[in-house]
Amino acid sequence: MPTFDKKDLSDFLGKHLVFTYDNGWNYELYIKNAKKVDFRVHSGIIGNRWVKNQDVYIARIAKKICKLSWTEPTGTNVSIIINLENMLYQGTIFFPRWIINDPEKASRIQDDRIPLMEFYREIGPTYPIEILDEFAAITFVQDCSQDDESVIECSADELPADFLENLKKSL
Template sequence: MPNFDRKDLTHFLGKQFIFTYDNGWNYELYIKNENIVDYRIHNGLIGQKWVKNQPVHIARIAAEICKLSWTEPTGTNVSIVINLKDNLYQGTIFFPRWILNHPERTRGFQNDQLPLMEFYREAGPTYPIEIINEFANITFTKDRGINNEEVINCASDELPADFPNNLI
């Protein structure tokens, strides 16, 4: 029997994370509530993409470790593990081939482009899927409260120069 309540996600909800993958990609994730994440991709293959209200499955797998999984409208599947104790993040991203062929199509605010993302997904190609399996260091963590619409509300190139140091 675990010494923690597997259903209690309060330790993770409302947290904002910034992390850098070993390959140099910088991402930001906000666990908005038990069913939704917002995220912003600062650089990397699909840098300058940002998303609000992405449905997510969250599972607490240890006292300070949770796993998040989701499928994007692009057809990309994501599975990540956040280890708060060690400030470590492990992510596996399953990119459909069309994204590797045309990563520029995913840039911008995804929510404004959902019909277009679904069109690209259906047009493909889907295979072969590119699997990115990387560790990341969590470089910033802040409790921002649940359902805070101000956490991720613009593209990364619109952030102040001193981000994230300017966060209260």
């Protein structure tokens, strides 16, 4: 029997995190509320991609561990585990082949381009799926209020060059 309330997501909601995958990619995630996340990709195959109000499923796994899962309009599926006790993140991303073949199509803001993302997804190719399964170090955690639209409000290329470094220093 767990020693925590599985339905209590309060330790995670409103969290703003930055993490660096073992492969060097930098991502930023804001758990906006129990049903939405915003995220920004600073580097990697889809660098400069940012998303607002992505539908998400959140499950509390332990006192300081949760799992987030979602499917994007691109056809990309994401499942991540956030371990706040050990500042560790584990993510599995299932990229459809069209993103691997032409990642620039998935860069920039998704929200204004959802019909285009759906079009790319439909014309594909979808297979073979590229699975990236990586660990990451959580390098920044900030408690924000829920539903704060200012946490992630622009693309990575609109930020100062030292943005991530300054966030990490503020810990």
